[in-house]
Amino acid sequence: MSPKGDPRRAKSPRRKPAAAKKRHAGKEGAAKAGARKYASSIDVARLAGVSQSAVSRTFTVGASVSAKTRKKVLKAAEALGYQPSMIPRIMLTHRSSLIAIAIGGMYNPYYAGVVELFTREIQKKGNSVLLFGVDHNEYIDEVVPVILGYRVDGLISALSILSPEAAESCAKQNVPVVLLNGKVRNDWVSSVCCDNVAGGRAVASLFIARGARHFGFIAGKPDNLANEDRLAGYFGRLVEAGVRDLSMAYGGYRYEGGFKACRELMAASPRPDALFCANDLMAIGAIEAIRSELSLSIPEDVMVAGFDDIPAATWPSIALTTVRQEAARMVQESLQLLERKIAGQTQAGGALRLVPGTLMERNTTARPRGGLTSGS
Numbered sequence: 533m534s535p536k537g538d539p540r541r542a543k544s545p546r547r548k549p550a551a552a553k554k555r556h557a558g559k560e561g562a563a564k565a566g567a568r569k570y571a572s573s574i575d576v577a578r579l580a581g582v583s584q585s586a587v588s589r590t591f592t593v594g595a596s597v598s599a600k601t602r603k604k605v606l607k608a609a610e611a612l613g614y615q616p617s618m619i620p621r622i623m624l625t626h627r628s629s630l631i632a633i634a635i636g637g638m639y640n641p642y643y644a645g646v647v648e649l650f651t652r653e654i655q656k657k658g659n660s661v662l663l664f665g666v667d668h669n670e671y672i673d674e675v676v677p678v679i680l681g682y683r684v685d686g687l688i689s690a691l692s693i694l695s696p697e698a699a700e701s702c703a704k705q706n707v708p709v710v711l712l713n714g715k716v717r718n719d720w721v722s723s724v725c726c727d728n729v730a731g732g733r734a735v736a737s738l739f740i741a742r743g744a745r746h747f748g749f750i751a752g753k754p755d756n757l758a759n760e761d762r763l764a765g766y767f768g769r770l771v772e773a774g775v776r777d778l779s780m781a782y783g784g785y786r787y788e789g790g791f792k793a794c795r796e797l798m799a800a801s802p803r804p805d806a807l808f809c810a811n812d813l814m815a816i817g818a819i820e821a822i823r824s825e826l827s828l829s830i831p832e833d834v835m836v837a838g839f840d841d842i843p844a845a846t847w848p849s850i851a852l853t854t855v856r857q858e859a860a861r862m863v864q865e866s867l868q869l870l871e872r873k874i875a876g877q878t879q880a881g882g883a884l885r886l887v888p889g890t891l892m893e894r895n896t897t898a899r900p901r902g903g904l905t906s907g908s
Contacts, residue, residue: 633662726888813842
């Protein structure tokens, strides 16, 4: 009798039945079949009966290829659903023709319009847009590595703040950046800003000329550059006119915030008779609060002005006095700076372009100069 530990008594491993193996293989095959496979230039060349280089020339602008060959290649490509990959071109030219836009605050019609303008102009030049949404007024550091991973040719940060650390990351990757209404700069980061200080001064001068005595300001969010510049221009001009007191509340750049902030300011004594809001959405919220809850008249009791000149500011029921940000010009200035840096013009880096705003006077400040008469 063989010893208990005799290896000859060890059981051989169980073999799976052939049917089970087939079923398992069938599942794997189905999974592989379900995975999408993109047609390659080799597939197109084989179907069209041409060389792979002929396929490449067909999809390269300006390359030499006969009409007959082009027709065969395009027919085969359509049949296979083939689209040329950008990856080989990126590796060869070090250009992706991709421009990234990082945007926050898309609830604001002004910035929605800015993105539309950027997209239209970028595509006109044969480039494509990658759009990244970030929280309004937040640093975009977290998405910068993702953006850079797409090998973009440039980045436009419309509204969102770019921290110095994130700006340095872009510089190390030689990716030029243009900020809208931001002033972080280095050799690879430029800025295009509305002249927010001048805009704030223009509103203050208008209020003074219309006889205002008590002034209020509805700010967006703390530590926001555009907000601070608009306030600096507004209050600076008031100080020059001998005004030392300014009532202020925050509205978060939203309609609802403007409504709430207006109620807060109008409950104070003395009540403001001139109210400047850091954007139009908050100004429209303030107008609604003044008319619907406070039963006051605009502009007789309170004058209101905003900033941006969104489409709703021109509606007859609103007719808001505001500072127009010249979006088309700001977009053109931004793209010029970006294109020059992409083209290797080193002097384009670190630039700061100030674009003047335009004061649009409408019904919400339509008092006679010098204010209302005693009989009004």
